[in-house]
Amino acid sequence: MTATKPAQTTFTPAAVPATLQRIILTGFMGAGKTSVGRLLAEQLGWAFLDLDEHLETRANATIPELFARDGEARFRRIESSALANALSHTHTVIALGGGAPEQLTNRLLLEQTPNTHIIFLDAPFPVLFDRCMLQSFASPDHIRPLLASPEQAEARFLTRQPIYRRLARLTLSTADLTTQQAVDQLLSSLTTEN
Numbered sequence: 247m248t249a250t251k252p253a254q255t256t257f258t259p260a261a262v263p264a265t266l267q268r269i270i271l272t273g274f275m276g277a278g279k280t281s282v283g284r285l286l287a288e289q290l291g292w293a294f295l296d297l298d299e300h301l302e303t304r305a306n307a308t309i310p311e312l313f314a315r316d317g318e319a320r321f322r323r324i325e326s327s328a329l330a331n332a333l334s335h336t337h338t339v340i341a342l343g344g345g346a347p348e349q350l351t352n353r354l355l356l357e358q359t360p361n362t363h364i365i366f367l368d369a370p371f372p373v374l375f376d377r378c379m380l381q382s383f384a385s386p387d388h389i390r391p392l393l394a395s396p397e398q399a400e401a402r403f404l405t406r407q408p409i410y411r412r413l414a415r416l417t418l419s420t421a422d423l424t425t426q427q428a429v430d431q432l433l434s435s436l437t438t439e440n
């Protein structure tokens with residue numbers, strides 16, 4: 247009997263413009279930056295970097311710990327430094343934290359990094375809030391300190407909307423999409439660009 251090789255699955259990553267080095271996902275908490283970003287990277291055959299995870303590793307502390315210990319201002323400084331580092335990565339999908347674009351320094355960093363495509367994942371506040379609540383019930387360690395007060399969170403959402411919109415080259419409304427449908431739409435828009 248001759249030995250047969252196990253069947254191999256061939257994977258052809260989606261082709262994006264050759265000059266593109268980074269895809270940045272932005273939007274409010276619950277927009278799907280982390281989950282859509284991870285899937286998108288997989289389907290492009292690119293690396294995935296979640297800015298929240300990246301900064302937690304660099305600071306050796308979780309986000310709730312950083313907020314509780316040092317407050318939001320210090321968290322934002324750690325986030326900026328993690329972003330500067332993240333932007334040196336190539337062929338990488340980067341999921342930002344929802345507050346990163348609020349800082350002028352971060353917007354300048356993002357705008358001045360060449361070959362970088364910024365995408366805004368949008369949805370109405372109630373949809374985003376419900377997604378985050380569902381996620382925190384399913385995994386109680388997934389805490390977002392800035393959602394403790396729904397009223398203050400909605401005020402932040404309204405302040406940030408124009409910032410996300412101005413910064414991004416593409417806005418995708420995800421309220422009626424699954425994460426896979428969001429990825430499919432992003433891939434189709436990225437691969438048809440020239």
Ligand SMILES: Nc1ncnc2c1ncn2[C@@H]1O[C@H](COP(=O)(O)OP(=O)(O)O)[C@@H](O)[C@H]1O
Pocket residue numbers: 273274275276277278279280281282341377378380381420421423424425428
């Ligand atoms: N398009 C979507 N439809 C339904 N649920 C979604 C969608 N995008 C994200 N989610 C869910 O919402 C929660 C928050 O998603 P996440 O990717 O962590 O968002 P972000 O990183 O933008 O805060 C997760 O439980 C995720 O599975």
Ligand SMILES: O=C(O)C1=C[C@@H](OP(=O)(O)O)[C@@H](O)[C@H](O)C1
Pocket residue numbers: 273274275276279280298309342343344345346389390391392
């Ligand atoms: O919107 C914000 O200011 C924040 C969003 C969070 O990331 P996600 O947007 O991935 O939830 C995380 O960075 C932190 O809790 C603060």
Ligand SMILES: [Mg+2]
Pocket residue numbers: 279280281296298341342343
């Ligand atoms: Mg996230």
